[in-house]
Amino acid sequence: MSQPNERKRKTASENEQASTEEDNDTKSAPRRKTPARRQSAPAATKSKKAASGIGSSTRGKILVTGAAGALAQHVIALLKENYDVIGVEFRGLQTDYPDTVDYVVDFNQWPFEDVFREHGFMGIIHLGRIRFTQSTRNRRYSANVVGTARLLRLALKYGVEKVVAMSTFHVYGADARNPSLIDEEYPMRAANLMPEVVDAVELENLFNIHLYKNPELNITILRPCNIAGPGINNEISRMLAQPVVPCLFGFSPLMQFIHVEDMADAVVRSFERNHPGVYNVAPDDYVAYQDALQLAGCRRLFLPSVPPALARRSVRALGRYAPPDYLIDFFKYAVIIDGGLFARTFDFTPQHSLADLLGHYRAHK
Secondary structure: OHHHHHHHHHHHHHHHHHHHHHHHHHHHHOOOOOEEOOOOOOHHHEEEEEEEEOOOOOOOEEEEEEOOOOHHHHHHHOOOOOOEEEEEEOOOOOOOOOOOOEEEEEOOHHHHHHHHHHHOOOOEEOOOOOOHOOOOOOHHHHHHHHHHHHHHHHHHHHOEEEEEEEOOHHHOOOOOOOOEEEOHHHHHHHHHHHHHHHHHHHHHHHHHHHHOOOOOOEEEEEEEOOOOOOOOHHHHHHHHHEEEEEEOOOOOOOOOOHHHHHHHHHHHHHHHOOOOOOEOOOOOOOOEEEHHHHHHOEEEEEOOOOOOOHHHHHHOOHHHHHHHHHHHHHHOOOOOEEHHHHHHHHHOOOOOOHHHHHHHHOOOO
C-alpha cells in the first residue's frame, strides 16, 4: 500500500521540479525590447499621468513617417491641434532628431509593430522615402518598398482607417514625347526611362494595389511637383540654394514648384477629406528652368547638351554642384502635371507665389 503512495509523491515532486524549471526559463528569457524612442529633456520630465492621457479623449492618433523632414514638421504642426501625432523616422540618416520624432525604428524590424500595438492609430501619413542620392540601391529598396509593404500589413492588422501616401511627379519620367499637361491617367514611365527612380514607381504600385484590394484603408496617393522652400533638402532645393547651377545649351523646360507650407496644407486636406485615389498636386503657374534659376539668384553654367553621354560627363565634372544623373533629363524635357483634380476635390489653392518661393533662395545667397 505504501508503494503507490510513494510513487504518487515522487511524481508530484517531479512535476513540481519541472514547473520550477519552466518558470526559471521564462524569467531568464530575454524581454522583448520596445522601439528606440527618441530621448529628450521634455520627454524625460513627462509625468505618467500626462503620458497616459494621450489619446484618451475623442482625439484620434495619427502616425506620421519621415517625421524629421521639413514637410513632416509642417504637417505635424497643422495636425496636432486636432489629433495626437506620433512621429516615426526610419531612414537613419542623422544622429540628432527634432522634437517631431518620437521613434527611430526600422519598418522591417519587429519593434515597429510595438508602435502600432501601443498607440492604436486611426490614420497614417507616409511621408518618408529614401531618395536616390541618400543610400545604396539595396538599402533604398529594403526601406522604401519592403518596409512600406510591412507598414501596410500592420495598418490592415490594427484597423487603420485612413492612409495618405507621398509619391512624386518623377514617376511619369522626363521624355520628349510627354504631353504638354499630364493628368493622373498618364502611365508611370520613369522605370523604363530612368532606373534610378524605379523604387519610387514600385512604391506607388504597392499603394495602388492596396488602394483597390483593401478599400477599408481609404488610401490617397499624392504626386506633387517640385517641393521647395525653407528647410527642404531635396535635390532641386539644394540646387536652387547653390550660387552656380548647370544648364544645358538649348534647353529650358517649363517647371512647377510648390511651397512646403502649401504642400503641408495639401497633405492635411487629403487626410481630413476622405477621397481615396491618385492625385497630382501642383499650382497653375509654371516657370522656365533658366528663369527659375535667375529668380533664385543662381548663376547659370552652360554645358553641352549633345551627345547625351557628353552632357552627363560634363555635369558629373561639377563635383559638389552636380545634380544626380536622373535629373538631367528633367532639365531638358518638361514634365508639367495637371493639379486640377486635386484642387477641385479638396478645395485647394496654394497661398505662396513663385516669386515668394524663389525669392527665399535669392535672399539667402
